[in-house]
Amino acid sequence: MHLQNESNDGQLRIGRHAVDGDTLVFDPSQSAPGSPNVALFSLTQFRTRAFPQRVVESQVVEIVDPELRAQAEARYRDWPTLKAxxxxxxxxxxxxxxxxxxxxxxxxxxxxxxxxGVEYKGVQDSATKVTGGSRKRARSACSRCTTPLDDFLGLRCAACGGVLCSCGACACAPPRSAE
Ligand SMILES: [Zn+2]
Ligand SMILES: [Zn+2]
Known part of the structure; x- marks a missing residue:
């Protein structure tokens, strides 16, 4: 896509990046003259991408099909909504x-x-105080699968007050090695 010697008619230029397939818009009203890079708006990422002039010339192929152009223009007009x-x-x-x-x-x-062989008593939000069970020593790692516990679900077992591991284990059972 050649942007030099462009009669400054304010028209959008729309091209496709030959390598990554992105549809890119050159908006003369948004361009900074004299900048070493060309700012093109990506219609797939909804953000401005900067390209060296020679990359625009060698790798961005102008879209000439009127229908594709119209689609791209509509997308460019609506991009904040589309992005949201x-x-x-x-x-x-x-x-x-x-x-x-x-x-x-x-x-x-x-x-x-x-x-x-432990009765299921439900789970509690681990942000609330322990209301049931005797809270066993805090576990830093799961005794069953040895995964470090990070309270990823924010839940603990209502029976023992132990944080749930992603494997489902709590502190209701002794470590395997102690069995
Ligand atoms: Zn586990
Ligand atoms: Zn438990």
Whole structure:
């Protein structure tokens, strides 16, 4: 895409990066004249990317298809909304995977207690005070799988007050070596 000798008509220039496939917009109203780099707006990352002039010339291929151009222009006009939607979507996906992880750990916790012959008494938010059970010594690592405990779910076993490990173990059972 050649940006030099451009009649300054304020028209957007739209191109595709030949290597990474990104759709890039050159907006004359947003460009800083005299800058060594060319600022192009990425329509996939919704942020400005800076390229040396020669890279723009050798690797960014101008999009001439009117339909593709119109789509890109619409995307450029709406990018703040599109970006917000993308972030919301990402957040939802993270929440969903967090919920799945939580369910999985709780299931493991029930199995862990069952396997140790301990009655399941539920779980508590580990930010609240321990209300039930005798709090056993604080564990810095899981006695079953030896993973360092980071209270990743913010939950502890209501029976022993021990933080839940991702494997589902709490402090309800003695370490394997002591069995
Ligand atoms: Zn564990
Ligand atoms: Zn427990």
């Amino acid at each position: 939607e993308l972030e919301k979507e990402k957040e939802r996906a993270q929440e969903a995977s967090g919920a799945r992880r939580r369910e999985h750990t709780l299931e493991n916790h029930r199995r862990f207690l069952e396997g140790n």
